[in-house]
Amino acid sequence: MAWLKKLAGAAIVLGGVGAAGGWLLSAPVKLDAAVLTQLGPGDASKGKRIFYAGGCTSCHAKPGSQGDARLQLVGGLQLKTPFGTFVPPNISQDPKDGIGAWSVDDLANAMLNGVSPSGEHLYPAFPYPSYARMKPSDIADLYAFLKTLPAVAGKAPDNSLGFPFNIRRGIGLWKRLYLDNQPVVALASSAPDPAVAGRYLVEGPGHCGECHTPRDFAGGTKKGEWLAGAVAADGPGIVPNITSGKGGLASWSEADIANYLETGFTPNFDSVGGAMVDVQRNMAELTAGDRAAIAAYLKAVPPHPNGYPARKPAS
Amino acid sequence: MRKLVVAISMLAFAGSAAFADPIIDRQALMKERGKIVGGLAKVAKGEDAFDAGAVLTQLQALQANAEKFDVDALFPKGSDVGDTTAGPKIWEDTVGFKAVEDKYLSNVKAAVAAPPADVDALKAQVGAIGSDCGTCHQGYRVKKG
Numbered sequence: 530m531a532w533l534k535k536l537a538g539a540a541i542v543l544g545g546v547g548a549a550g551g552w553l554l555s556a557p558v559k560l561d562a563a564v565l566t567q568l569g570p571g572d573a574s575k576g577k578r579i580f581y582a583g584g585c586t587s588c589h590a591k592p593g594s595q596g597d598a599r600l601q602l603v604g605g606l607q608l609k610t611p612f613g614t615f616v617p618p619n620i621s622q623d624p625k626d627g628i629g630a631w632s633v634d635d636l637a638n639a640m641l642n643g644v645s646p647s648g649e650h651l652y653p654a655f656p657y658p659s660y661a662r663m664k665p666s667d668i669a670d671l672y673a674f675l676k677t678l679p680a681v682a683g684k685a686p687d688n689s690l691g692f693p694f695n696i697r698r699g700i701g702l703w704k705r706l707y708l709d710n711q712p713v714v715a716l717a718s719s720a721p722d723p724a725v726a727g728r729y730l731v732e733g734p735g736h737c738g739e740c741h742t743p744r745d746f747a748g749g750t751k752k753g754e755w756l757a758g759a760v761a762a763d764g765p766g767i768v769p770n771i772t773s774g775k776g777g778l779a780s781w782s783e784a785d786i787a788n789y790l791e792t793g794f795t796p797n798f799d800s801v802g803g804a805m806v807d808v809q810r811n812m813a814e815l816t817a818g819d820r821a822a823i824a825a826y827l828k829a830v831p832p833h834p835n836g837y838p839a840r841k842p843a844s
Numbered sequence: 845m846r847k848l849v850v851a852i853s854m855l856a857f858a859g860s861a862a863f864a865d866p867i868i869d870r871q872a873l874m875k876e877r878g879k880i881v882g883g884l885a886k887v888a889k890g891e892d893a894f895d896a897g898a899v900l901t902q903l904q905a906l907q908a909n910a911e912k913f914d915v916d917a918l919f920p921k922g923s924d925v926g927d928t929t930a931g932p933k934i935w936e937d938t939v940g941f942k943a944v945e946d947k948y949l950s951n952v953k954a955a956v957a958a959p960p961a962d963v964d965a966l967k968a969q970v971g972a973i974g975s976d977c978g979t980c981h982q983g984y985r986v987k988k989g
Contacts, residue, residue, distance in 0.1 A: 769987065792971075794885055801977075803985070
């Protein structure tokens with residue numbers, strides 16, 4: 530039976546090495562100084578554009594808020610997903626319940642790196658896998674704009690997640706697989722400027738791919754089906770294909786896309802619906818140039834057929 | 845006499861059968877609504893010329909369409925299954941659903957009562973109406989494949 534003992538010993542050693550390795554590989558790491566020095570002073574008026582491009586208010590305002598109430602970032606929405614319920618927190622300027630006490634470095638670490646000021650991993654329900662592609666100077670501008678918004682007291686409830694998703698440390702391994710600050714779509718060097726500008730808005734702050742791209746079993750976006758549409762993560766229904774593949778936007782012109790983002794009307798005069806209603810209201814706050822850039826990029830992404838299963842016939 | 849009663853009741857039955865599918869009825873109403881709003885949006889965008897009389901006619905058609913939108917008749921219990929994108933919230937929160945529809949109707953009525961004299965006025969009205977479309981489709985419609 531000596532071999533069995535040896536095997537058990539080897540298993541224990543391997544398990545120990547694996548655990549130690551996993552512990553090291555999953556450690557939250559803060560941004561290095563080279564990135565932080567690129568933040569710069571920050572400009573609130575430019576930050577307003579980033580705020581609407583990023584759609585912060587869609588998740589962080591109190592659910593159902595209209596008008597100026599959308600600038601009260603008290604949190605509390607419930608995102609019910611297969612991993613459990615995520616609750617976007619208070620990111621108002623309240624120093625205790627919100628992020629009023631955060632430094633610009635703290636915001637950069639959260640958005641570019643998914644690490645909280647206390648050094649914990651943040652859940653990627655907060656779409657930092659997209660925000661990681663943002664320019665540090667845009668984070669500083671956003672920080673300056675957030676400073677102009679009201680402080681609202683009140684903590685949102687905690688996330689409610691099942692095992693093993695409730696172990697934050699595990700996100701460190703997830704990040705090694707999915708966190709990447711490089712562009713998803715490689716555009717030719719001859720690509721027009723609007724498409725390049727649109728790529729930044731869509732893949733970075735706009736985080737369109739977080740809902741419009743199907744996810745694999747571990748919850749990472751499938752880059753090979755980028756923007757192909759997906760089963761909605763937080764409820765019934767689907768999120769449409771916004772590539773020019775079958776089922777997508779092939780019949781929409783760039784002007785149609787830009788007009789939809791501005792007015793909420795599709796080319797057939799259906800209207801925007803679902804979670805996109807809030808997104809469209811944010812897009813309407815951008816300049817016509819930004820909306821045209823988004824349209825130019827969407828027309829340049831590789832076409833894919835729908836990233837969700839075909840509708841079952843009515844029963 | 846008896847024959848007449850039978851004939852009338854058969855006619856009545858045929859009549860109700862023609863409107864027996866609330867899913868088809870409500871989809872037809874929404875299609876018509878979209879078409880009218882689409883025509884108005886084209887004028888608001890400057891793609892079609894502004895003609896105050898024609899715009900008022902379109903707004904009146906929109907009001908007639910909105911007044912036909914009888915929630916109880918068009919969204920009876922059980923009509924959430926089948927070829928429909930009506931969301932479950934319509935039946936969970938019928939009061940809220942009716943309130944959104946009422947707000948839409950009152951915005952359309954306001955536009956008819958104070959018909960736009962120029963493109964900018966129309967733009968503001970189409971904007972308010974379009975926002976109502978979005979508010980309802982945000983919570984009460986589920987996009988399917």
